[in-house]
Amino acid sequence: MSTALADKIRDLRKSKGFTLEKLAELTGSSKSYIWELENKTPPRPSAEKLGKIAEQLGVTIEYLLDTDGSLTIEDAADARFYRKYKQMDDKAKAKIRSIAELWDDDSD
Amino acid sequence: MSTALADKIRDLRKSKGFTLEKLAELTGSSKSYIWELENKTPPRPSAEKLGKIAEQLGVTIEYLLDTDGSLTIEDAADARFYRKYKQMDDKAKAKIRSIAELWDDDSD
DNA sequence: AAAATATGTTCAGTACTCCGAACATTTTAG
DNA sequence: CTAAAATGTTCGGAGTACTGAACATATTTT
The missing domain is CATH 1.10.260.40 (lambda repressor-like DNA-binding domains)
Known part of the structure; x- marks a missing residue:
């Protein structure tokens, strides 16, 4: 809560x-x-x-x-990753996003 | 603008x-x-x-x-990606994070 | 073409945001 | 302690966020 x-x-x-x-x-x-x-x-x-x-x-x-409870412990790792991700250059970002698309298509 | x-x-x-x-x-x-x-x-x-x-x-x-004009359209793309990422299961998240580590080591 | 449907626009009313200023309480100073 | 200053609380009202329903226009269908 x-x-x-x-x-x-x-x-x-x-x-x-x-x-x-x-x-x-x-x-x-x-x-x-x-x-x-x-x-x-x-x-x-x-x-x-x-x-x-x-x-x-x-x-x-x-x-x-607090639209999406972003304060749990697991989310801390996500936030850390996101901070790192944002500092990467556009090419790397795009690569990672395209990889993420694969998993996203599967689930759902 | x-x-x-x-x-x-x-x-x-x-x-x-x-x-x-x-x-x-x-x-x-x-x-x-x-x-x-x-x-x-x-x-x-x-x-x-x-x-x-x-x-x-x-x-x-x-x-x-966007009150102070500090956010670009790329930031919005990143935010959109992050929203998607957070909804993925832990295994997929971990995989993506490990891939991100590779790029992070190279640059800087 | 007109009829039907989808999409966009307008309007009046209700409830609430947000303020200024007065009032209350706590904290500091003498 | 009391007086002054700082902080917190209450209140009335001006303006607006947001709605439902009516109206307008574009798009599709027959």
């Missing part, structure tokens, strides 16, 4: 030592709205706002939304 | 062969709203909605928002 959006924002904000006002200032928001995101149910911020918040908190919007 | 959110959604939708109604159905939206995102000025969707749209279009929310 992953933490909900509200808790993630609060935890990340505090771990960065930000007050409501500070995070609000950094993201062009009001502190009352940041408070609502952390406390009111259920928060449904605009992509724009959440993007700025994610940026200041050093995470992705996807992580905050 | 990055394409605006509206154009990105329309271009990606058409490249996938989706009608407004199809994309709406896939993302739990109304077709009228998808149309607004593509045509009305300026669209400011919720993170939740844009997340579902990004998922169906095979890109990240960050790519669609």
Whole structure:
């Protein structure tokens, strides 16, 4: 069970030592709205706002939304691989993608 | 000179062969709203909605928002590949990772 | 050609995002 | 301790995200 959006924002904000006002200032928001995101149910911020918040908190919007639980241990290996993959040159990337296509066609 | 959110959604939708109604159905939206995102000025969707749209279009929310112009179309291709990769079974993942290791050793 | 179907556009209404400013509580200073 | 400052909470309202259903236009079928 992953933490909900509200808790993630609060935890990340505090771990960065930000007050409501500070995070609000950094993201062009009001502190009352940041408070609502952390406390009111259920928060449904605009992509724009959440993007700025994610940026200041050093995470992705996807992580905050947790659309596809990307926090398990196995996923850590995947994330590590992805970071490596992104640094490779286009030719290598394309080769790897074409190899991946093979498996993808089989399953399904 | 990055394409605006509206154009990105329309271009990606058409490249996938989706009608407004199809994309709406896939993302739990109304077709009228998808149309607004593509045509009305300026669209400011919720993170939740844009997340579902990004998922169906095979890109990240960050790519669609592209506030600081740091994301290229190649990044979107990478994100699409990564999404696919994550859904593969562990054996296939491991194989791909081991292949990636080879290239990584060569360069740099 | 018209009829049928698929796709795109418009519109009014509801619910919610987001703000400013007041109010409350905690923390720091004297 | 009290006063001041910092941080957190509540509230009213302006503007908008999002919908369903009607309307318009393009495409296909007979």
